[in-house]
Amino acid sequence: MSLTQTNQQKEEPKETPQEKKAEHKKKTEQKKKPWRKILYIQQDYPDNHTDKSFLEFMVLNATARRRSFGELSLAATSITQELSIVLLFIVIFFHSYNNTLPLVHFVVINSILIVLGYLMFLYFEEDLEITFDLIFNHLKTFFIVFTAVFSLSSVLRTLTKAISNDTIWALTIFLFCLHLFFQDYGYLNGFKDRFFAPFSLNAAIFGSVILASRLNSDFYVFVFLAFSFQVFALSPLLRHSIKKFSNEFQVLLTALLFALTFGLIVTFNALFAILFFFFVAFINFGSPLSLMAAQKWKLFIQGPWDCAVVETVHK
Amino acid sequence: MKQEIEITLEDIENEELVQIPKRKSILTGKYLKKPKKSYRIAMITDFFYPSVGGVETHIFQLSQCLIKRGHKVIVITHQYGDRNGIRFMTNGLKVYYIPKLRAPDKSSFPTVWNNTPILRDIFLRERIMIVHGHQEISVLAHEGVLNARELGIKAVFTEHSLFGFNEIHYILVNKGLMYSLLDGVHLICVSNTTKENAVLRTALSPYLVSVIPNATDFSRFTPDPTQSDPNWITIVSITRLMYRKGVDLMVDLIPIVCRAVPNVRFIIGGDGPKRVFIEMMIEKYDLQDRVKLLGFVKHENVPKVLVQGNIFLNTSLTESFCIAILEAVSCGLYVVATKVGGVPEVLPNYMISFAKPNPEELAQKLIEATEKCKDVDPYFFHKEVREMYDWHDIAERTEKVYDDMMLQPERPLFEKLRYHSRGGTWGALLNKLIFMLRLIWLFILEVCFPREQIHYAVDFPTDKFLKMKKKKLNN
Numbered sequence: 001m002s003l004t005q006t007n008q009q010k011e012e013p014k015e016t017p018q019e020k021k022a023e024h025k026k027k028t029e030q031k032k033k034p035w036r037k038i039l040y041i042q043q044d045y046p047d048n049h050t051d052k053s054f055l056e057f058m059v060l061n062a063t064a065r066r067r068s069f070g071e072l073s074l075a076a077t078s079i080t081q082e083l084s085i086v087l088l089f090i091v092i093f094f095h096s097y098n099n100t101l102p103l104v105h106f107v108v109i110n111s112i113l114i115v116l117g118y119l120m121f122l123y124f125e126e127d128l129e130i131t132f133d134l135i136f137n138h139l140k141t142f143f144i145v146f147t148a149v150f151s152l153s154s155v156l157r158t159l160t161k162a163i164s165n166d167t168i169w170a171l172t173i174f175l176f177c178l179h180l181f182f183q184d185y186g187y188l189n190g191f192k193d194r195f196f197a198p199f200s201l202n203a204a205i206f207g208s209v210i211l212a213s214r215l216n217s218d219f220y221v222f223v224f225l226a227f228s229f230q231v232f233a234l235s236p237l238l239r240h241s242i243k244k245f246s247n248e249f250q251v252l253l254t255a256l257l258f259a260l261t262f263g264l265i266v267t268f269n270a271l272f273a274i275l276f277f278f279f280v281a282f283i284n285f286g287s288p289l290s291l292m293a294a295q296k297w298k299l300f301i302q303g304p305w306d307c308a309v310v311e312t313v314h315k
Numbered sequence: 316m317k318q319e320i321e322i323t324l325e326d327i328e329n330e331e332l333v334q335i336p337k338r339k340s341i342l343t344g345k346y347l348k349k350p351k352k353s354y355r356i357a358m359i360t361d362f363f364y365p366s367v368g369g370v371e372t373h374i375f376q377l378s379q380c381l382i383k384r385g386h387k388v389i390v391i392t393h394q395y396g397d398r399n400g401i402r403f404m405t406n407g408l409k410v411y412y413i414p415k416l417r418a419p420d421k422s423s424f425p426t427v428w429n430n431t432p433i434l435r436d437i438f439l440r441e442r443i444m445i446v447h448g449h450q451e452i453s454v455l456a457h458e459g460v461l462n463a464r465e466l467g468i469k470a471v472f473t474e475h476s477l478f479g480f481n482e483i484h485y486i487l488v489n490k491g492l493m494y495s496l497l498d499g500v501h502l503i504c505v506s507n508t509t510k511e512n513a514v515l516r517t518a519l520s521p522y523l524v525s526v527i528p529n530a531t532d533f534s535r536f537t538p539d540p541t542q543s544d545p546n547w548i549t550i551v552s553i554t555r556l557m558y559r560k561g562v563d564l565m566v567d568l569i570p571i572v573c574r575a576v577p578n579v580r581f582i583i584g585g586d587g588p589k590r591v592f593i594e595m596m597i598e599k600y601d602l603q604d605r606v607k608l609l610g611f612v613k614h615e616n617v618p619k620v621l622v623q624g625n626i627f628l629n630t631s632l633t634e635s636f637c638i639a640i641l642e643a644v645s646c647g648l649y650v651v652a653t654k655v656g657g658v659p660e661v662l663p664n665y666m667i668s669f670a671k672p673n674p675e676e677l678a679q680k681l682i683e684a685t686e687k688c689k690d691v692d693p694y695f696f697h698k699e700v701r702e703m704y705d706w707h708d709i710a711e712r713t714e715k716v717y718d719d720m721m722l723q724p725e726r727p728l729f730e731k732l733r734y735h736s737r738g739g740t741w742g743a744l745l746n747k748l749i750f751m752l753r754l755i756w757l758f759i760l761e762v763c764f765p766r767e768q769i770h771y772a773v774d775f776p777t778d779k780f781l782k783m784k785k786k787k788l789n790n
Contacts, residue, residue, distance in 0.1 A: 037507045039528040039636075039660045040703040047525035047712055054521060055511055305477045305512040307633040308655050308672035310563045314592045 058303040066295060072288030074247060077254040078188040079180075080284050081239060084257040086176050086204075087276065089231055091264045093211050096220055107223055114230055117238050124241040146226060153222040160213040168210055175207035179232075188236060190244040195236055204232040353385045354717055355442055359434075359459030360449040361422045363392040363410065367614055369638055370450045370475055373529055375404075380710035382406050382777055389441055391434070393423050393455055407775030411437055415455065425454045427749065432760055434462045440772045445717050446470045448495075451478070451488060457495045464498040465728070465750075465757055469720040471713075472496060473503045475529075477512050477635045477656050489516040490738070494746060497734045501720055503527050503713065505636040506657030512635075518737070527712045528661075530704035531641050538647030538693030539622040547580045548685045551624030551648065553612055553639065554631070556587030561630030561653060566592050567674035568630075570600045572681050579685060580605045581628075584612040584620050621646040625688045628681065632672060634658050640667065644700045647693020651684050653677065666696060728754065 032044055035051045043049075095101040118138075122130055160168060184197035208228035212221045243250045258280060265273040358378055362370045378388040388408060393415035402410045413433050415423045438446070446463035448456030451474055460470040472495065479485045496502060496517055502524045504510040514521050543549055550572075554560045566589075569581055583593060583606065590608070597606050612620055621627070627643035629652040636657045640650045644666050652658050654669040661667075668687070670680040735746040 037660055038663075039506060039526070039657075040663060047527055047715070048522050050521040055515070058511070058515070301480050301515060303511065303515075305508050305633075305635075305656055307477075307479065307559070308561075308653065310558075310561070310632065310672065312563060312567060312674075313558070314563050314566060314589070 055303070058301060060302075061298060061300050062302060064298050064300055067292065069288055069292060072291060073284060074250065075185075075189050076284045076288060077250055078185050078239070078243065080280050081254050081257055082180060082183055082185075082188070083280065083283070084254075084261040085231055085235065086180060087265065088257070088261045089208070089228065090172075090176070090211075091261070091268065092227065093224065094268065096215055096224055099216070103220070103223065106227075110223075110227060110230065114234075117230075117234065121238045121241055124238075124245040126241075126244070145229060149225045149229065150222050153225065154218045156209060156213055156225070157215065157218055157221045158213070160210055165214070168214060172207045172211055175203045175210075178203040179207065184236075188239055188243065190240060195240070201232060204228070208232070351718070352721075353387070354444050354714075354721070355387045356381060356445045356447055356717070357389050357391055357438065357441065357443045357459070357463075358447050358449065359391040359456050361393055361453035361455045362450055363390055364404070365395050365398065366421055369529070372531070373473075373475070374449055375408075376530070376532070376706045377710055377713065378408050379406060380706045381714070382408065383707075383781070384710060384714065385778075386714075387441075387774060387777070389437075389443075391437060391455070391459060393417060403775065407777045407780055409775060413437075418454075420452075422452050423454050426458070427753070428756055430455070430458050431462055431753070431756060432764070434459060435466060435757070435760060436764070436769065438463065438466060438468055439766050439769045442771060443468055445720060448472045450475050451492050452476075457491060460495050460500055461753075464500065464731075465753060467725050467728075469717075469723070470498075470500045471503060471716060471720060472500055473505075474509055474513050475505055475635060477509060477633055478516060480516070490742075493517040493738065497737060497746070498731055499523075499723060499734070501525065501716055503716060505529050506660050508657040508660065509635045525712075525716055527709055527716075528704060529636050529638055529641075530706050530709055531638050531645070532706075533641075533645045533697070533701045536618050536621065536642045536645035536697075538645075538697050540647070540693055542619075542622040543625060544623075547578055548576065548626065548688065549580055549582060549624040550626045550628050550681065551582045551584070551621055551643070552628040552630070553584035553617060553620060554629070555585050556583075556589045556593065558589065559632055560587075561632045561672065562587070562589040562592065564630040564653070564672060564674050564677060565628070566596045568678040568681065569593075569596060569602070569606060571674065571678040573600070573602055573605050575678070575682050576685050580607070582607050582609065582620065582624060584609040584617075586611040617642065618646060621648060624648050625691075626651060626681070626684050628677075629653065629658070630672070630677065631655060631658075637661060641700060641704060644696050647691065647696050649684055649688040649691050651677070651680050662700075666699070 035043060035045050035049060035053075037051075037053065092101065092106075122128065128134070179200045182197060182200040182203070184192070184195055184200070186192040187195045187197070205228065208225065212224045212228070215221050215224060239250075239253070242253055262273055262276065265276055356378075358374050360370065360374060362368060363374060364371060374390065378390060381388050383406070390404075390408060390410045392410065392412060394412040395417075399412040399414060402412065404410055413430070415430065418424050437443075443463075446459055446468055448460040448470065449472075450456060456472070460472055463470045472492075474492075478488060480489070492513075493516070496519060500523075502513060502517075502519060504513050504524055504526050505528055507526055510521070510524050510526050513519065514524060552565065554562075556562045565583070572579055573581075593606070593608060597603060597608075609620065621643055624643075624646075625648060627640065627648040627650045629637060629640055629643075629650065631637065631653060632655060634656040637652070640652060640658070640661060643650055644662060650662065650667040652667060652669060653672045655672060659669060668680050668684055670676040732747055732750060735750050736743045738746055
C-alpha cells in the first residue's frame with residue numbers, strides 16, 4: 001500500500017459533536033512513522049527528539065577484566081621480594097662497614113647459595129636444553145665477571161675517597177629507590193620472557209659500587225661486589241623461573257626473604273623494622289584491596305563514534 | 316473512513332526508491348517568511364576567515380542566512396597576524412578580531428580572566444541576546460559561552476566533531492566542554508552519532524541536544540559530464556593524506572581494484588605525511604598510468620577535479636558529518652565510503668555504498684560500484700542532494716533553537732552556583748570556586764566600566780542594503 005494514496009483521501013465535513021470527537025480520536029490514533037537515524041529527510045519529530053534506540057550500539061567494558069584478590073596479591077609478592085632483597089643488601093653493607101660481618105661464614109653461605117641457585121635455575125627453567133655448551137658458556141661468563149671484579153676491587157675501594165659519607169648515603173638511597181621503581185616486575189612475575197630493565201640494573205650496580213667504596217679492605221670490596229652481582233643480576237633470573245614454575249614456591253620464597261630481612265633489620269633498629277613490616281603489608285595486601293575497590297568505577301565506552309582501527313599501518 | 320495503517324520501516328525504505336519526502340521548507344520556499352522575532356546573535360569561535368575550512372564555511376553561511384532572515388549577526392574571533400580590529404564582510408557581517416595569542420593548531424591559548432573585559436564590552440555594546448559558540452577545540456568559543464552565561468545572555472554551542480574517551484587529551488577536552496555547558500547551554504550536533512557521543516562525553520540530558528546537519532554551497536558543485544573521460548572509470552579522492560583519513564586503506568586497496576577492473580583509474584588530490592606511501596605503492600605495482608597524484612588542491616579548484624570522476628572514494632577512519640561526500644554527490648558522482656561515525660546518516664543508499672574499514676571489503680564495494688555508476692544520472696543526483704540539505708533550512712532550525720532558548724527563564728546569578736555541583740566532589744568545589752572568583756571579577760568590571768556608560772554600536776543598515784542590492788539586480 002502506498003502512503004500517497006491515503007494522504008489524498010478526502011473527508012466529508014463533520015457536523016455533530018460526537019462525529020467530531022470520533023474524527024479527532026481517529027486522527028490521534030493514526031500512528032506516526034517510526035523515527036529513523038538519518039538526516040536527509042524531514043521527519044515528523046523535533047530536532048531534539050531522543051528515540052528509544054538512542055545509544056543502542058554503545059558497548060560498556062567489553063575488554064575489562066575483574067581481578068581477584070589472590071591474583072593481585074601474588075603479583076605483588078615480586079615487589080615485596082625486591083624490596084626485601086634491597087634492604088637485606090643494605091643491612092649486609094652496614095654489617096660490613098661496622099666490621100661485624102663474619103666474613104668466612106658469609107663467603108661460604110654465598111657460594112652454596114650461588115651453586116644451589118644455579119641448579120634450581122636449570123631445574124625450574126622450561127625450554128632450556130641442558131647441554132655442555134650452555135653450562136660452559138654460563139661458567140665462562142661467571143668466571144670473567146668475577147675475575148674482573150676481583151682485579152678492580154682495589155681500584156674501586158679508593159673510588160670515592162674525596163666524597164663525604166653523607167653524599168654517599170643520600171646518593172645510595174636515591175639510586176636504590178630508582179632501582180625499585182624501574183625494575184622489570186613484569187618479567188619477575190612471569191608475564192614477560194625477556195629481562196629488560198637496564199636502568200634499574202645500572203642504578204643498583206652504581207649504588208653498590210659507591211657503597212663498596214666505603215669498605216676497609218680489598219677482600220671486603222670483592223666479596224661485597226660479588227654479592228651485589230649475585231643479588232641484582234642473577235637472582236631475577238632465578239625468581240622468574242620460580243614464579244613460572246610454582247606459585248607456592250613463590251610465596252614460600254617471599255616469606256623466607258621477608259623473614260630474613262625483618263630479622264636482620266630488627267637487630268639494627270626496631271622502629272625501622274616495624275615500618276618495613278607495615279610497608280610490606282600495604283604493598284602486598286593493601287594495594288590489591290584498593291585496586292579491587294576501584295574496579296567498580298571502570299568505564300570503557302565503545303560505540304559507532306570510535307575511530308576505526310586499521311590492521312596494516314604503513315610506517 | 317480512515318483506516319489505521321501499519322507503517323513499517325520496510326515500507327518507508329521501499330518508498331524511498333520511488334519518492335523521497337523532502338524537506339517541505341526547502342520545496343515550498345516557506346522558509347523565506349520573516350521570523351517572529353529578530354535576534355541579535357554573536358558567533359564566537361577561533362576558526363574564521365582568513366583561515367579556510369569546514370567550520371569557517373559553516374559559520375559564514377549560517378550567518379548570511381540568518382542575516383537574510385532579518386537577524387543581526389556578528390562574529391568574534393582572534394586576530395590573524397596583522398588582521399585585528401573590526402572588519403565587515405558580505406551583507407554587513409561585522410567581524411571582531413580580538414587580540415588573543417594564537418596556539419599552533421589554529422586555536423588559542425586558554426585563559427580564565429583575560430578576555431572577560433573585551434568580551435563583556437562587545438556583548439554589551441552590540442546588545443547581544445544570544446551567543447553561539449562553535450567547535451569544541453576552540454578555546455575562544457568556550458570563553459565566550461561562559462562569559463555570556465555569567466552576564467545573563469543565552470548561549471548555544473555547536474559541536475562539529477567526534478572525540479574518544481580514553482586518552483588524557485580527550486578527558487581534558489571533555490571536562491572542558493562539560494564545564495562550558497553547565498549553565499543551561501543548548502548543544503547543536505551535526506549528526507545523530509555526534510549527539511550520542513556528545514551526550515556521553517558531557518553527561519548532558521539528550522533533550523538539550525539538537526541535531527541540525529551541515530550543508531554546502533551546491534551552486535559551486537555542478538555536474539559536468541563532458542569533463543570525464545568515457546574510456547575510463549575514474550575514482551576520485553580528495554583528502555588530507557594522513558592516518559585519520561584512512562590513507563593506509565587506500566594504499567592497500569588500489570592495487571586490488573586496478574588488477575580486477577582493467578579500465579579503472581584513480582585521481583588522488585591532497586597532501587600530507589602519508590603521501591610517500593602512495594608514491595611507493597605506485598612504484599611497486601607499476602601503476603603510473605592508472606593513479607594520478609595531484610598534490611594540494613585549492614578549495615576553488617575542487618569542483619574541477621570532482622567532475623572528472625565517476626566515483627568518489629572516502630576512506631576516513633572517523634567522520635562526524637562528511638561534507639566532502641555531499642560535494643561529490645552534487646557533482647554527480649557515486650560514493651563509496653567507510654561506515655564510520657555519522658556517514659551512514661547522510662545519504663540514501665542509492666547514492667552511496669558502505670564498507671567496513673578494511674581494504675578487501677572496500678575494494679569489493681568499489682568493484683561493484685564500477686557497475687552501478689554507469690546507471691547514475693549526475694543531474695538527478697545534483698537535484699536530489701540540493702533538496703536534502705540547504706543552508707536556509709539549517710538557519711530556520713537553528714532559529715527554532717534560539718526561540719526555545721529565549722523562552723527559558725534567567726535565574727539569579729547566585730542560584731546558578733547550583734549548576735556547578737557537577738563534576739564530582741572536588742571538581743564541583745573547584746567549579747564553584749572559579750565561578751565565585753569570576754563573579755567578583757565581573758563586579759569589578761561593572762564598577763570600573765558601568766554598562767550605562769557603554770555606547771551602543773551603530774547597526775549596519777542590513778535591510779536597506781539588501782533592498783538596494785535587489786534593486787540593482789533587478790535593473
